[in-house]
Amino acid sequence: QVQLVESGGGLVQPGDSLRLSCVVSGRPIGDYAMGWFRQAPGKERKFVGGLSRSAIYNLVTESLRGRFNISRDTDKNTVYLQMNNLKPEDTAIYFCAADRDGEGYKFWGQGTQVTVSS
Numbered sequence: 001q002v003q004l005v006e007s008g009g010g011l012v013q014p015g016d017s018l019r020l021s022c023v024v025s026g027r028p029i030g031d032y033a034m035g036w037f038r039q040a041p042g043k044e045r046k047f048v049g050g051l052s053r054s055a056i057y058n059l060v061t062e063s064l065r066g067r068f069n070i071s072r073d074t075d076k077n078t079v080y081l082q083m084n085n086l087k088p089e090d091t092a093i094y095f096c097a098a099d100r101d102g103e104g105y106k107f108w109g110q111g112t113q114v115t116v117s118s
Contacts (some may be wrong), residue, residue, distance in 0.1 A: 001084050002026040004096050009112030012086055016116070020081040022096030022109055029072060032077045032107075033057075033099040038072060038092035038114075045095070051079060086116045 008020040024032065036048040049060035049070045060068045069082040079096060094112050097105035 002032070002098060002100070004052060004098060004107055005094050006094060006106045006109040006112040009114045011117065014087055014116055014118055016086050017082070017084045017085045018086065018114060020083070020094055020096075020112060020114070022079045022081075024077045024079070024098065027100075028055075029074055031100060033102075034070075034072070035097045035105050036068075036081045037095045037097060037105075038081075038090075040089075040092040040109075041048065043092075048081065048094070052104070054083035072092065083114070086114075088116045088118070090114060091116050 003025045005023045006020060008018060012018055014037050030053060033053050035050040037045050039045040047061055051058050051070050051072055055072055058070055067084050072079045092114060094114055096109045098107040099105050
């Protein structure tokens with residue numbers, strides 16, 4: 001019904017920036033609250049930030065606030081995760097997810113790898 005495809009990951013050096021994209025197909029992106037998550041090797045998947053359906057709620061988790069930012073382009077049906085001043089600790093697979101009806105993030109992308117290494 002809805003498909004999510006992340007892209008934009010790669011290998012970067014500490015201090016670099018990346019912008020991840022999540023293209024939503026099948027439904028208008030405004031039908032969903034969107035979230036970004038990441039999973040480091042051997043660790044649990046963690047919440048990075050979320051964007052409400054109205055885009056009024058836009059909150060990155062406190063530990064990442066100021067370096068990471070979420071935005072949305074409704075014309076492109078795409079949500080972005082801008083990551084600045086990347087650190088090795090940011091190395092993870094990054095996932096986007098969609099919440100259709102407030103019941104939770106039930107739709108997930110395949111993930112995109114971000115590796116930060118000097």
